Amino acid sequence: MRIPIREVxxxxxxxxxxxxxxxxxxxxGLAFFLIRDRTGIMQVTVPKKKVPxxxxxxxxxxxxxxxxxxxxxxxxxxKAPGGRELVPESFEIxxxxxxxxxxxxxxxVPAEIDTRLDARFLDVRRPRIAxxxxxRSRMMEATNSFLFREGFLQxxxxxxxxxxxxxxxxxxxxxxxxxxxxxxxxPQLYKQMMMAAGCExxxxxxxxxxxxxxxxxxxxNEATSIDVEVSFADHTDVMVLLEKLIHEIxxxxxxxxxxxLELLGIPDLQVPEKTLPRLPYEEAILIAAKKSEEPxxxxxxxxxASERAIGEEMGTHYFITxxxxxxxxxxxxxxxxxxxxxxxxxxxxxxxxxxxxAQRCHVYDLLVEQIRSKGxxxxxxxxxxxxxxxxxxPHAGWGLGAERLVMTMCNLQNIREAVLFPRDRHRVTP
Ligand code: ATP
Ligand code: MG
Ligand code: MG
Ligand code: MG
Numbered sequence: 336m337r338i339p340i341r342e343v344x345x346x347x348x349x350x351x352x353x354x355x356x357x358x359x360x361x362x363x364g365l366a367f368f369l370i371r372d373r374t375g376i377m378q379v380t381v382p383k384k385k386v387p388x389x390x391x392x393x394x395x396x397x398x399x400x401x402x403x404x405x406x407x408x409x410x411x412x413x414k415a416p417g418g419r420e421l422v423p424e425s426f427e428i429x430x431x432x433x434x435x436x437x438x439x440x441x442x443x444v445p446a447e448i449d450t451r452l453d454a455r456f457l458d459v460r461r462p463r464i465a466x467x468x469x470x471r472s473r474m475m476e477a478t479n480s481f482l483f484r485e486g487f488l489q490x491x492x493x494x495x496x497x498x499x500x501x502x503x504x505x506x507x508x509x510x511x512x513x514x515x516x517x518x519x520x521x522p523q524l525y526k527q528m529m530m531a532a533g534c535e536x537x538x539x540x541x542x543x544x545x546x547x548x549x550x551x552x553x554x555x556n557e558a559t560s561i562d563v564e565v566s567f568a569d570h571t572d573v574m575v576l577l578e579k580l581i582h583e584i585x586x587x588x589x590x591x592x593x594x595x596l597e598l599l600g601i602p603d604l605q606v607p608e609k610t611l612p613r614l615p616y617e618e619a620i621l622i623a624a625k626k627s628e629e630p631x632x633x634x635x636x637x638x639x640a641s642e643r644a645i646g647e648e649m650g651t652h653y654f655i656t657x658x659x660x661x662x663x664x665x666x667x668x669x670x671x672x673x674x675x676x677x678x679x680x681x682x683x684x685x686x687x688x689x690x691x692x693a694q695r696c697h698v699y700d701l702l703v704e705q706i707r708s709k710g711x712x713x714x715x716x717x718x719x720x721x722x723x724x725x726x727x728x729p730h731a732g733w734g735l736g737a738e739r740l741v742m743t744m745c746n747l748q749n750i751r752e753a754v755l756f757p758r759d760r761h762r763v764t765p
Contacts, residue, residue, distance in 0.1 A: 337404060341374035345411035345419040352377065352421065353404040353429070355460060356397055358441055366394055369416075370405060373465065378415035379405050380422055393426040400432035400440055400457070448749055455756060455765055466595035467752065470588055471741045475540065477587035478561055481580055487536045487563065492525035494542060498715050500524055500664075505545045507556075518544035521734060523666065524719045526564040527695060530730040531722030535566040540737070550760055551639075552749045553687050555738060557758040564732035570668075570678040570694040573731045574613075574654055577682055577690060580735075581652060582609045588744065599745050607652040611682075614649065615657040622648050636662050637688075646685030655681045665705040667693040682735070684743040692733025699723040 337353040354372035361367075366381040381394055397403060407423040414420075437454040438446055440461055451458040458464050482489075495516050499506050500523045507518040522539050529537045539562045547554040565573055585606040588596070596604050623631045623641035626648065631641050637655075645655075660669050660677040667677040679693035696702045702723055703713050713720060741753035751757040756765055 339374040340370070340372045340377045340417075343377055343409060343417070343419060343421070345409065345417075347409045347419075349406070349408055350421060351404065351406040354402070355440070356399050356401050356403060356432075359394075359397070359399060368394070368397075368405075370403065370421075371460070371462070376416055376462075378420045379407075379426075380410075380415070380420045381426075382422065386423055387425070390423050390426045393428055396431070397426075397428050398432050398434050400436055400460070401428055402430040402432075403428055448751060452751065452757065452762065453765070459755070463598045464752075466592075466598040467741065467745055467747070468755065469595050470592050470599075470745060471737070471753065473588050473592055474584050474740060474744075475737070477584045478540065478580065481583045482538045482563065485536070485576070487538045488534050490526070490529060490534070490537045490539050491541065492519070492522040492539060494519045494544070498524070498719070505547060507544050507546050520545055521560065522562050523664075523734070524716075526562055526732060527666065527730065528719065528722050530564055530566045530697075531725065531727045535728075536563070538563045543734075547760075552751075553739060553742070555750055555754060555757055555759060559737035559754075561735040561737055561740075562732065564695075564730060566728040566730045568694075568731045569729070570656075570680055570692065570731050573692055573694075573733055574680055574682075577692065577733055577735070578607075578609065578611045578652075578654075581607055581611075581682070584740070585744065601746055604744070611651065612649060612653040613656050613680075614645070614653055616655055616659065616676075617657065619645050619655050634659055634661060639687075642683065642687055643685075646683060646687075649683070649685060651685065652689075653683050655683060663693065665702065665709045665711065666695050668696045669701075669705075678731075680733075682733070684739070686743060687739060688736075689739050689743065690733050690735040692731065694729070694731040697723065697727045697729045699727075 337351045340352055343350050343352060352370055354370045357369040357371040357376055359368050364383055368379040369376050370379055383391060404427045405421060405423050406425045407421050410420050410422060411418060412420050438450060438457040440457055442461055495511060496519045497516060500521045505520060509516050509518060521543050526537055543558050543560045545556060547556060589604045589606055596602055620631055620633055622645045627640040627644035629638050629640035657676050658679045660675055663677050663679045667679040670676045670678055681688050682690040696705060706713050706716060738750050738753040742750050747753055
């Protein structure tokens with residue numbers, strides 16, 4: 336049986352390892368191989384005069400990134416990674432890799448993002464890239480375990496839908512028999528309906544689809560959203576839930592992913608405070624107007640430059656609160672004190688938006704009025720509106736972009752790096 340490379344200590348007498356040929360170097364009498372599996376890299380040293388004939392045949396035949404199984408003697412040595420090397424008694428090629436490789440896994444040759452994504456299976460063999468996806472996996476684990484601990488019910492809602500959540504743009508129409516149908520932009524309407532179903536606390540981690548017009552470094556056409564909805568709660572309650580979750584996710588990654596963080600060049604991952612600053616929208620606009628070139632006025636949504644300028648000033652994760660009702664979706668609850676403002680918020684990383692949420696409007700007549708005031712027709716929302724007529728509790732919730740979370744935590748330059756097989760305007764394969 337092969338053992339994971341991480342478990343090969345200098346104290347072992349012999350071992351069988353299996354993995355990919357990361358690098359090969361032939362110095363005549365002596366050949367060196369670095370063999371890589373998902374747990375690490377180790378050196379195989381071949382003194383040509385001292386190894387069996389079939390080892391010599393195999394090492395002549397093998398190419399970089401081939402899959403091999405190697406057995407032999409372990410020797411302690413200062414010169415090799417991990418303080419040990421393996422001198423082979425057998426060297427089997429399990430699957431030979433063709434050359435040249437479409438991508439240099441050892442990262443000696445830099446590659447553009449498109450080349451990397453075209454050969455994503457090779458790209459993810461790179462330990463630094465694999466680290467992103469272990470961190471992502473850990474984040475998801477932390478999210479699930481936190482929400483289950485908080486008493487949430489995990490739900491799954493349809494991704495083939497008949498109506499837009501927030502009006503007609505950014506929708507992908509699909510061919511669905513004789514009906515008009517679209518890919519879901521958000522589980523918003525369904526998670527709210529589950530409040531009327533008496534579920535009280537629900538979450539879903541699932542895909543959202545948005546036909547984003549512009550090609551940006553923080554928008555995908557297929558993204559993953561972490562969505563929650565909570566009954567008998569308002570916006571302040573779910574903001575506390577969100578900041579606790581962010582703290583928990585960061586803490587879990589900082590604790591469990593030290594090697595991965597090291598590979599990504601962020602050994603001292605900063606865990607955000609448990610309580611984050613709340614910045615009213617009106618003040619956010621003033622900061623943006625003062626600090627950035629982008630023209631902005633009260634009533635505008637924040638553009639990239641504004642988000643950056645405000646983020647720089649704040650220097651940490653923060654909430655923007657007290658948004659004008661006019662620029663938030665119809666399902667946000669207007670403030671009782673001043674209905675021109677609503678009980679909505681965004682959670683921001685200093686570089687970009689991570690999440691949007693709100694106390695929802697649970698009052699049927701007001702909701703119908705708000706749908707109308709956005710220029711939409713209540714008839715299109717019949718299935719959604721019905722539950723509001725038969726006992727809808729007050730509720731609140733948010734949606735958090737998983738890729739944005741990975742991107743900002745790992746300090747990635749492009750959101751495409753935070754997803755295995757990104758979908759953008761130009762890419763539907765692999
Ligand atoms: P933005 O203003 O950045 O376009 P949004 O306000 O349109 O985002 P929401 O509808 O509030 O997005 O969705 C909730 C969260 O889902 C966002 O805060 C973001 O983290 C994530 N998200 C939204 N659209 C995308 C996308 N196209 N690609 C990746 N993540 C997205
Ligand atoms: Mg958007
Ligand atoms: Mg936004
Ligand atoms: Mg938003």
